[in-house]
Amino acid sequence: MSFFEKIVFRILKANAYLSKSYDYDLSHQFRKKEMEESMQFIDENMPDALCFPASPKERLLDYAISQIKKGTVLEFGVRHGESIRHIANKLRDRQIHGFDSFEGLPEDWTGNGFSQNDFTLHGKMPKVPENVILHKGWFEDTIPEYQKKYDENIAFINLDCDLYSSTKTVFDSLGHKMKKNTILLIDDFFNYRNWKQHQFKAFQEFVEQNQIKFEYLAFNGKHGVCIRIL
Structure with a gap:
């Protein structure tokens, strides 16, 4: 494996780890939920x-x-x-x-x-x-x-x-x-x-x-x- 391929592999591995961590991170999931609710409020109440x-x-x-x-x-x-x-x-x-x-x-x-x-x-x-x-x-x-x-x-x-x-x-x-x-x-x-x-x-x-x-x-x-x- 070339040096460049090793770097790409490490990046992909780190990204997979972070994604898995976020899947079980309640604070992250709450942020997503509250962001979606806030966006809905904006669309319904302050579109302009x-x-x-x-x-x-x-x-x-x-x-x-x-x-x-x-x-x-x-x-x-x-x-x-x-x-x-x-x-x-x-x-x-x-x-x-x-x-x-x-x-x-x-x-x-x-x-x-x-x-x-x-x-x-x-x-x-x-x-x-x-x-x-x-x-x-x-x-x-x-x-x-x-x-x-x-x-x-x-x-x-x-x-x-x-x-x-x-x-x-x-x-x-x-x-x-x-x-x-x-x-x-x-x-x-x-x-x-x-x-x-x-x-x-x-x-x-x-x-x-x-x-x-x-x-x-x-x-x-x-x-x-x-x-x-x-």
């Missing part, structure tokens, strides 16, 4: 929405920013600050508010692979531009304090807070400030195990309970969806 690639993630974020009208700009789920810095640099003449405990999730991300402490920064806040104000703490504590000082309607809200409970807290507390032309960017809307029980569920409950009319503007190849309130 723009489709951006999963990477770079900023493609969908930049599109959402381009749709912003008058009002406040908020982000829930700041962590290392990559997205809020990006937003702040794009909107230098506007004040951006970021909310995060910087202590991880308030609970496990059920049905997914992340536990309560996986995202913790042990309380350390990231460096952000001067036009960013960070509100440190759990949403149920920081949102009421924010509302005492700021009363403007919401122009854009980046929801990168993962969980049903966290997303529901935002909608319950600030939903009355989401008016016509408010842009929502929901970072973990679909395409992962148990997606129908988290941010997707919180949004569906919000629109049903408040009879909100909306349109899906865009999505990316991973989990994110951009929505406009009508």
Whole structure:
């Protein structure tokens, strides 16, 4: 067997091993299942929405920013600050508010692979531009304090807070400030195990309970969806 044939043989052998491993890997099978369900949801509910690639993630974020009208700009789920810095640099003449405990999730991300402490920064806040104000703490504590000082309607809200409970807290507390032309960017809307029980569920409950009319503007190849309130 020539050197080239040996290389081809090894590649084929490795591929066969990986294929066999995936056949018995539940996480892989769940990903396939959830991807198919997400694709079906897209076909049935947002056939005209723009489709951006999963990477770079900023493609969908930049599109959402381009749709912003008058009002406040908020982000829930700041962590290392990559997205809020990006937003702040794009909107230098506007004040951006970021909310995060910087202590991880308030609970496990059920049905997914992340536990309560996986995202913790042990309380350390990231460096952000001067036009960013960070509100440190759990949403149920920081949102009421924010509302005492700021009363403007919401122009854009980046929801990168993962969980049903966290997303529901935002909608319950600030939903009355989401008016016509408010842009929502929901970072973990679909395409992962148990997606129908988290941010997707919180949004569906919000629109049903408040009879909100909306349109899906865009999505990316991973989990994110951009929505406009009508």
